[in-house]
Amino acid sequence: MFEYLIFFFFAAVAVIFALVVILHRNPVVGALSLVVSFFALAVMYVLLDAPFMAALQIIVYSGAIMVLFLFVIMLLNLQHEKEPSTRPVQQWLGYLTSSAFAISLVYYLGKYAVMSGALPVPFIADARAIGRRMFEAYIFPFEAVSILLLAAIVGALMLTGRSEQRENTSGEVIR
Amino acid sequence: MIPTQWFLILSAILFSIGVCGVLTRKNGITIFMSIELMVNAVNLTFIAYARQFDQLHGLIFVFFIMAIAAAEAAVGLAIFISMYHHKDSIDVDDANLMHW
Amino acid sequence: MAFDTTDVILSLVKIAIVLAMMLQVTPIMAWVERRGSALMQDRPGPNRVGPFGLFQAFADALKFILKEDIIPARAHKWLYTLAPAIGLLPALTTIAVVPWGRPFLLAEREVGGRILFEGGRWFVPVVADVSVGILVVFALASFSVYGITTAGWASNNKYSLFGGIRASAQMISYELALTLAAVSVLLATGSLKLTDVVWHQTGTFVLFDTLRLPAWNVLSPSMWLSFIVFVVAAFAETNRLPFDFAEADAELVAGYHTEYSSMKFALFFMAEYMAMASMSAVIATLYLGGWDIPWYNEPPTFLGFLLSALFFVAKVGFLLFFFVWIRWTIPRLKYDILMRLGWKVFLPMAFVNILLVAGFIAMRWI
Structure with missing residues (x-):
C-alpha cells in the first residue's frame, strides 16, 4: 500500500508541475517546475526497480541540462516575457488537439494495455x-x-x- | 508491485502535456522544455516496459536518449542564444527568415 | 514492502544522530572560522561572549532571529522565500548515504518481557545504504546549485544575478571533475556503495616492500591524483575560497545573498557549512578510509563502533579545518582562470587518473 501512496503522490507532482511548465509565462518558474517534475520521474524509476536510472536521471537532467536552461534564461534575462496572443484560433486548436490526444491515449492504454502482474524473477537493473x-x-x-x-x-x-x-x-x- | 499500465498512463499524460506546450507556446525555451518533457515521458515508458518484460535493452535505450538529450540541449540553447543576439527575442514567430 | 518495527526504530535513531551532528556543525564552524582566521591574521577575534568567545555563535543566532525579515519590493516573492530552503535541502541530505562507523552486532536481550533484536541484529551506521550510494551524493550535489541560482535570480538585483549565473557555470564545470575523480575510486572498489568503498580501505598494504600503510585510497600510488582533483572540485562545489565566485564580496557585494536578511540569510549560512561538512564526510569516505582506524582492527562491538565513529568525526573535523585553513591562505582566483583550471587542468587530470587506475587493475596491482 505504501508503494501505491508514493506512486500517486509523485505522479500528481509530476503532472501538476508539468502543467506549470507549459502554462506559466515566466520561463524561470517553468524551468524550476520542470526540475521538480523530473525529480518525480526519478522516483518513478526507483519504483520500477531501476535506482541506477533514477540517479542518472537526476544527475543528467537536473544536474546538467536544466542548469543549462536556467543559465541561458538568466543570461538572456527573459523574465518579463509576455506572449502576445496572436492567432488565438490556432492556440485553441492546439489545446483541443492535445487534450483529445491525451484522452484517446489514456482510454486505449486503460482498455488494452493490461499486462500480467508480478515477474517470476526479480528485475535486476x-x-x-x-x-x-x-x-x-x-x-x-x-x-x-x-x-x-x-x-x-x-x-x-x-x-x-x-x-x-x-x-x-x-x-x-x-x- | 504497481501495474505497468499505470506508469504507461502517467507517461501518456506527461507526453500530451508536452505536446500541448509545443503546440500552444511561442517562447522558444518553453517549447524546448516541453520537448524535454516529452522525451522524459518516453523514457518512463521504456523503463516500465523494461521491467515488464525483464529486458535491460530498455534501460540502455534510456541511457542513449539521455546522452542525446544533453547534446540536443547544448545545440538547441546555442541556437536560441544566437537567435537572441540577432533578433533580440526568442519568440519562435520572429524566426521567420531562412537566413539571418 | 514489509516493515519491521525494530528496523524503523533503528533508522529513526540513526537519522536523529546524523541530524543532531549536522545541526552542530554550523555554530562550531562559525566559531572555528572566526577564531581560526583571527589566529592566522594575528588578531584576537571574537572573545567577548563566553570563554574564548565560544558563545558568539549563540549571540549571532539570536541576532538572526530578531532582525527584520526583508523581502525586496521587486523580488519574486515565492522563489525568494523558497530559495534558502532549496539550498539547505541537499546539504542536509547528502550525509544520509555516508557510513559513519563500524557496523556492530546488537545482541539479543530481554527488556520488560519483550525480546529485542531477536537472534542478534547488525547495526549499520548509515542512514540509507543504497546500491547507488555515490551517485546519490552527486545527484544531491547537483541540486545544490538551484538554491544559489534561484536566490540570485529571485532577488532582482544585478549583483545577486551575477552571483547566481557564475555559480551555475562554475558548479556545472567542476561537477564533471568531481564525478570523474570519484570514478577512479569506484573502479578500484568495484561497487557504488559507500559502505563497500570503506570496507575496501580497511586493513593495510605494503608499499615498495618497506612501508606498511593503511589501505586508504589517498595513500595508494594510483589514486592520490584523483584525491587532489576531488578536493579542489569540492572547494568549487561548496563555493569556498579560492572559488567563492557566487559571493565574491570584493566584486559582487555579497553575491547571491546580497538581498537576504534575518533567518533567510542564516539558512544560507547554515547551508554553506553543512555542505562543507557533508563534502568533508564524502572526501573522508572516498579517500581517507571513512571510519577506518589505521593499523587497528576494530572489533565488531559497541566499543569498536564508538572508536571508529570518533575517528570518522575527527577526520571530518580535520577536513573542515582544512577548508578554513585554505580560505585564509589562497586568495580568490580570477573567473576566467577558474574556468580554465576546471576544464583544462582538473578534468584531464581526472581522466589521466582513471587510465592510471585502469592500468593498475589490468596489471593486478590493486
Whole structure:
C-alpha cells in the first residue's frame, strides 16, 4: 500500500508541475517546475526497480541540462516575457488537439494495455548489469554517441562563439 | 508491485502535456522544455516496459536518449542564444527568415 | 514492502544522530572560522561572549532571529522565500548515504518481557545504504546549485544575478571533475556503495616492500591524483575560497545573498557549512578510509563502533579545518582562470587518473 501512496503522490507532482511548465509565462518558474517534475520521474524509476536510472536521471537532467536552461534564461534575462496572443484560433486548436490526444491515449492504454502482474524473477537493473550489457551488445552505439556529443560541443561553440573576424572596423557584425 | 499500465498512463499524460506546450507556446525555451518533457515521458515508458518484460535493452535505450538529450540541449540553447543576439527575442514567430 | 518495527526504530535513531551532528556543525564552524582566521591574521577575534568567545555563535543566532525579515519590493516573492530552503535541502541530505562507523552486532536481550533484536541484529551506521550510494551524493550535489541560482535570480538585483549565473557555470564545470575523480575510486572498489568503498580501505598494504600503510585510497600510488582533483572540485562545489565566485564580496557585494536578511540569510549560512561538512564526510569516505582506524582492527562491538565513529568525526573535523585553513591562505582566483583550471587542468587530470587506475587493475596491482 505504501508503494501505491508514493506512486500517486509523485505522479500528481509530476503532472501538476508539468502543467506549470507549459502554462506559466515566466520561463524561470517553468524551468524550476520542470526540475521538480523530473525529480518525480526519478522516483518513478526507483519504483520500477531501476535506482541506477533514477540517479542518472537526476544527475543528467537536473544536474546538467536544466542548469543549462536556467543559465541561458538568466543570461538572456527573459523574465518579463509576455506572449502576445496572436492567432488565438490556432492556440485553441492546439489545446483541443492535445487534450483529445491525451484522452484517446489514456482510454486505449486503460482498455488494452493490461499486462500480467508480478515477474517470476526479480528485475535486476544495477550498474553492473547495465554496464555489462552496454559494453557487450551496444559498444558501437556507445562510441557513436560519444562522437555525437563531440559534434554537439563543436556545434554549440560555432553557433555562440563570437569570433573577431566577423566584426568589421565599425564594430558592426557582418551577417 | 504497481501495474505497468499505470506508469504507461502517467507517461501518456506527461507526453500530451508536452505536446500541448509545443503546440500552444511561442517562447522558444518553453517549447524546448516541453520537448524535454516529452522525451522524459518516453523514457518512463521504456523503463516500465523494461521491467515488464525483464529486458535491460530498455534501460540502455534510456541511457542513449539521455546522452542525446544533453547534446540536443547544448545545440538547441546555442541556437536560441544566437537567435537572441540577432533578433533580440526568442519568440519562435520572429524566426521567420531562412537566413539571418 | 514489509516493515519491521525494530528496523524503523533503528533508522529513526540513526537519522536523529546524523541530524543532531549536522545541526552542530554550523555554530562550531562559525566559531572555528572566526577564531581560526583571527589566529592566522594575528588578531584576537571574537572573545567577548563566553570563554574564548565560544558563545558568539549563540549571540549571532539570536541576532538572526530578531532582525527584520526583508523581502525586496521587486523580488519574486515565492522563489525568494523558497530559495534558502532549496539550498539547505541537499546539504542536509547528502550525509544520509555516508557510513559513519563500524557496523556492530546488537545482541539479543530481554527488556520488560519483550525480546529485542531477536537472534542478534547488525547495526549499520548509515542512514540509507543504497546500491547507488555515490551517485546519490552527486545527484544531491547537483541540486545544490538551484538554491544559489534561484536566490540570485529571485532577488532582482544585478549583483545577486551575477552571483547566481557564475555559480551555475562554475558548479556545472567542476561537477564533471568531481564525478570523474570519484570514478577512479569506484573502479578500484568495484561497487557504488559507500559502505563497500570503506570496507575496501580497511586493513593495510605494503608499499615498495618497506612501508606498511593503511589501505586508504589517498595513500595508494594510483589514486592520490584523483584525491587532489576531488578536493579542489569540492572547494568549487561548496563555493569556498579560492572559488567563492557566487559571493565574491570584493566584486559582487555579497553575491547571491546580497538581498537576504534575518533567518533567510542564516539558512544560507547554515547551508554553506553543512555542505562543507557533508563534502568533508564524502572526501573522508572516498579517500581517507571513512571510519577506518589505521593499523587497528576494530572489533565488531559497541566499543569498536564508538572508536571508529570518533575517528570518522575527527577526520571530518580535520577536513573542515582544512577548508578554513585554505580560505585564509589562497586568495580568490580570477573567473576566467577558474574556468580554465576546471576544464583544462582538473578534468584531464581526472581522466589521466582513471587510465592510471585502469592500468593498475589490468596489471593486478590493486
